[in-house]
Amino acid sequence: MLPVTYEDVLAAVPRVRKDLSPTPLLEWPGLSQLLGLRFFLKHENHQPVGAFKVRGGVNLVSQLSAAERQAGIIGSSTGNHGQSLAFAARRHDIPCTIVAPARNNADKVRSMRQRGATVIEHGRDFDEAREETERLAKVEGYRYVHSANEPLLIAGVGTMAHEIFETLPAPDVIFVPIGLGSGVCGTAIVAKHLRPATKVIGVQSERAAAVANSWQAGAIQPAPSAETWAEGMATRVPATMTFEIMRQLMDDVVLVSEEELRQAALEILRQTHNLAEGAGAATLAAAWKLREQLAQQTVVGILSGGNLDLRELPAILASGGLGGVG
Numbered sequence: 028m029l030p031v032t033y034e035d036v037l038a039a040v041p042r043v044r045k046d047l048s049p050t051p052l053l054e055w056p057g058l059s060q061l062l063g064l065r066f067f068l069k070h071e072n073h074q075p076v077g078a079f080k081v082r083g084g085v086n087l088v089s090q091l092s093a094a095e096r097q098a099g100i101i102g103s104s105t106g107n108h109g110q111s112l113a114f115a116a117r118r119h120d121i122p123c124t125i126v127a128p129a130r131n132n133a134d135k136v137r138s139m140r141q142r143g144a145t146v147i148e149h150g151r152d153f154d155e156a157r158e159e160t161e162r163l164a165k166v167e168g169y170r171y172v173h174s175a176n177e178p179l180l181i182a183g184v185g186t187m188a189h190e191i192f193e194t195l196p197a198p199d200v201i202f203v204p205i206g207l208g209s210g211v212c213g214t215a216i217v218a219k220h221l222r223p224a225t226k227v228i229g230v231q232s233e234r235a236a237a238v239a240n241s242w243q244a245g246a247i248q249p250a251p252s253a254e255t256w257a258e259g260m261a262t263r264v265p266a267t268m269t270f271e272i273m274r275q276l277m278d279d280v281v282l283v284s285e286e287e288l289r290q291a292a293l294e295i296l297r298q299t300h301n302l303a304e305g306a307g308a309a310t311l312a313a314a315w316k317l318r319e320q321l322a323q324q325t326v327v328g329i330l331s332g333g334n335l336d337l338r339e340l341p342a343i344l345a346s347g348g349l350g351g352v353g
Contacts, residue, residue, distance in 0.1 A: 029275065030268055031178045033220035036185035036213065039086040043186045046085045046118060050074060050187075052194045052327070057298035058311065061349060062318045065325045066311075067198070069191055072301055072333030076110040076138070078259075079187055079210055079331050080174075084111030086183025087172060088119055096121050101169035103127070103160035105153050105206075105258040106135025107332050108174040113142035124169060126160040128152050132258055132336040152253060154263045175207035175266035185213030191327055192221050199324040202310035204331050205229040205238050205280070206260050208269035214329070215276035226278040230309040232257055232285065238265045239280040242273055256339055257288055257305020259332060283312040289339075289346035291315065295330070297348060304335040315349050 051070045058066045071079035088100070099122030102112050109125035116123035123144040127136055128151060139146050149159045164171035172180070187210070191198065201218060203211040208229070215227040231239045235253035247270055253261040283291075288305050291312035295303045303311075310328030314321065335343075 029216070029272055031181045031185070031212070031216055031272065033216055035178065035182035036189055036217055039179070039182040040186050040189060042086050042089050043082050043183055047074065047082065049190045052191055055299050058294070061294070062314055062326075063322050064318065066314060067195060067325075067327045068295070068299065068330045069187065069327055070301065071187060071329060071331050072303065072307055076107070076114050077332055077334045078107035078110065079184060079329065080107045080111040081114055082186050083177070083180030083183035083209060084115040085118070087177055087179040088112070088115035088121065090179055091121070091170065095170040098168050098170050099123065100172050101126070101160055101164050102172040102174060103153065103157040104174060105261060106132050106139070106334060107259060109139045109144060109146070110135065110142060112172055113139050113144035117143045124163070126156045126163065128156045132334065134336065135334050138334070152263065153261055173266065175209050176268040181209050181213050181216075181269070181272070184209045185217050187329070188214040188217035192217065195325070195327065197222060197325065198225050198327045200226045200228060200321060201327045201329070202228050202230055202313045203329045204260055204306040204309040205231050206262050206306065207266040208238060208273050210329060210331060211277055212269045212272040215272065219276050227276065228313065229273065229277055229280040230313040231280065231282055232260050232288065232309070233282045234285060235261045236282055237263050238270070238273070239282055241265045241270060242277065242280050245274065255305065256285060257309065258336070259304060259306030260309065281313040281316060283309055283316060286346060287312040287316065289343045290349045292335070292343045293346050293348045296343075301330065302333050302335055303330055304332045305339070307332045
């Protein structure tokens with residue numbers, strides 16, 4: 028039996044709705060025409076922290092025990108999970124500490140601090156920050172909130188897919204970016220209950236493909252590096268809980284290049300006037316890559332976040348967009 032069920036997602040819906048309004052699911056004619064299919068974006072970039080993970084944060088934090096609230100929470104994050112926890116912790120007046128990699132997206136670090144979190148910058152990447160987080164949790168007694176191995180977090184994130192099916196009952200394909208997989212797991216749990224024919228396809232960067240490679244191999248295979256500009260997907264070590272859910276429910280996984288991510292981000296900006304971070308642009312990049320086999324289908328891409336490191340914007344603007352259109 029899976030650690031998270033559709034009933035868990037339904038239980039999360041009123042908790043999430045208490046703090047967060049549903050996000051738009053919009054078909055953009057320019058993107059549909061470009062791809063040769065009906066293409067909808069689920070605009071999680073419209074969340075108050077600019078990313079989908081806040082759904083999991085508010086669901087989990089609302090269910091903490093009195094002892095856990097007293098101890099405070101800690102998490103490791105490249106930004107969006109940390110902003111999620113900071114947002115939820117402030118709502119419940121709970122201390123929050125986030126460990127982020129050194130040289131992280133400065134805007135995300137600033138946002139976490141503005142939302143009341145204590146931010147510690149440590150390590151070369153997410154996984155080194157995670158190791159420090161686990162050490163601090165043991166030493167200080169914090170409630171450690173893993174960014175994936177948390178049933179309440181996955182259930183909260185699953186409300187995103189619940190909203191999709193409320194608006195669009197029969198999508199053929201839903202693309203979801205993968206960092207550690209809470210988003211694709213929550214989506215697959217809902218999709219396989221409501222419409223098993225809907226394919227849920229994960230997306231990773233070619234330069235941060237640990238989860239994709241592990242899923243294809245059927246066993247967790249950590250990677251030596253995750254050198255992608257899309258920090259929301261920059262993980263080297265898959266998470267056990269989400270990996271097991273993906274292994275059972277995810278239909279496929281697609282790898283996209285760094286340049287395809289830039290081109291997709293520019294195309295989203297051009298066609299929708301929304302700024303997507305790398306992970307948020309990944310689903311359009313995947314749809315573009317598979318557009319011939321998806322022709323005439325109804326496809327949803329999760330625009331997972333809009334917290335772009337603005338240092339990446341010049342390269343995005345220079346990419347030409349999908350198909351090299353100027």
